Amino acid sequence: MSVFFVFIDGVGVGEKSEFNPLSDQNLKSFSYFTEGDGLHSGIQPSIKSDKLYLPIDANLDIEGLPQSGTGQASLFSGENASKIAGKHFGPFPYSKTKFLLKEKSLFHKAQIEGFKPHFLNAYPDIFFEKSKKRNRWTCTTLMTKSAGIKLNGLESLLDNKSLTAEIIQDAWRNSLNLDVPKITPEDAAERALSSLLEYDLVLYEYYLTDKAGHEMDSEKASKVLGVLDRFLVEIIENLKEGDTLVISSDHGNIEDLSTKTHTRNPVPLFVMGDTYAFKKAASILDVTPAIVETLKRGRK
Template structure:
């Protein structure tokens, strides 16, 4: 069995109001609403709304909820608060101890992160990476180095001693950029990064996923657009992710299981720059999985991956 998670930051279940929700009035996979039915999902897909708050006061945040997804642990409950941005010391400890990647590898399973990063970024953070024949793409100034922090995802894979992919992997067709198309990196002067359509990116995704038991892909531009309250950027990010996800789903091997999930709400309500308290949709595509009816929080995504791959 192969399991894949397509993670998109900052997409919750809002209202079907086009004036505030860029998902409204459109038939995207993630166009799920509190006050209106969404369009039927392709390939027999199912949607399961799940909680993001864990009953902890305040607005859910990326660092703590991504830690929950990547460990299967109720991270905000364990530390008693929500943590924005990048994991702090308590969250890093949870990732180091409970990473689902670490547990999969310890059980003899294989896992990979499909995203590719600049060598300069990975080396500055001293993160375990795949070999690269080219040197760093740029030099980070001291001020930037001091601000640099590792994401929950890179820490989860590092905890399992899984080497992270570089832009050289992306050039070779063995990795993806976070924006799917490669346009972001190219706009920043890294023209050696290939430009791809979402369908071409899906081909790369299954090439990568075909080598392992578990594959994770991360996209965070929708969350950026939500904080900026930028309708145009939100729709561009959502459209690109939707085209990519549909291509991944339509070319899914019969035995593979694909989950599409988020960590918290944001872009579904552009009346505010803040995260929302809305539930998020977990979409499923694959063989029958009645156990998904029990999904309650985003942490259950990580627990489900472990269960499917026989790591309890």
């Protein structure tokens, strides 16, 4: 039994409106979980033994707009990074909360229980050069490095063992001029599903949703959501029996294109497979403990 955790940056549960590209029945993956027209606040939570949708809190009892640095540290540790910092902070990890990612992360917790975690994202050489020079890593890369897990680069991508941040590899070709093939979202999903045969826990991060939200660009939002939707539908339709798919976010953003800032909306928690440990989730702090519990349940 394996868990595939898809972290989608900047996705909240907002009102159904012309500014909310998530409230669309054509968004088949989200509609699968909500059993409604995409994702919006008018849809009721749904808890079943094999499928779950819950809106969960990302504000963590701290005023202001949630940010990626503290939000992701909270999501990936199960501890309130915003409260430790005394504020929401981002986009990079806050100095006082880095220990959560270095010592108490989801990957560390999985390893302590004897499970093998893996981070599916790949990064180009320029990312490693800049990050090392500044000694400034994202939450996911800091967590991965601190758990002793090698970050993927170009070689693993060419071996079909990892995925780029935009799924279909076009940015590496068009912006970085790297000789990598363009793939379909379905091809990418096959890579993800294959990784579940080798690892107990696989994490994939998709951040273009947050980027589109900041740009208040409905056309770009539609494009990045379309690629993501095809990727997730392929996962949903082909997930091996016994495996569990978990999807969640760190804060709201793209659900309200009338503003370029993050929102205080709840974020979605979608689960397909073993939903038992997630049924009482109330905030992003509950996701990591539930994933670890699900891994343990699968071992029994």
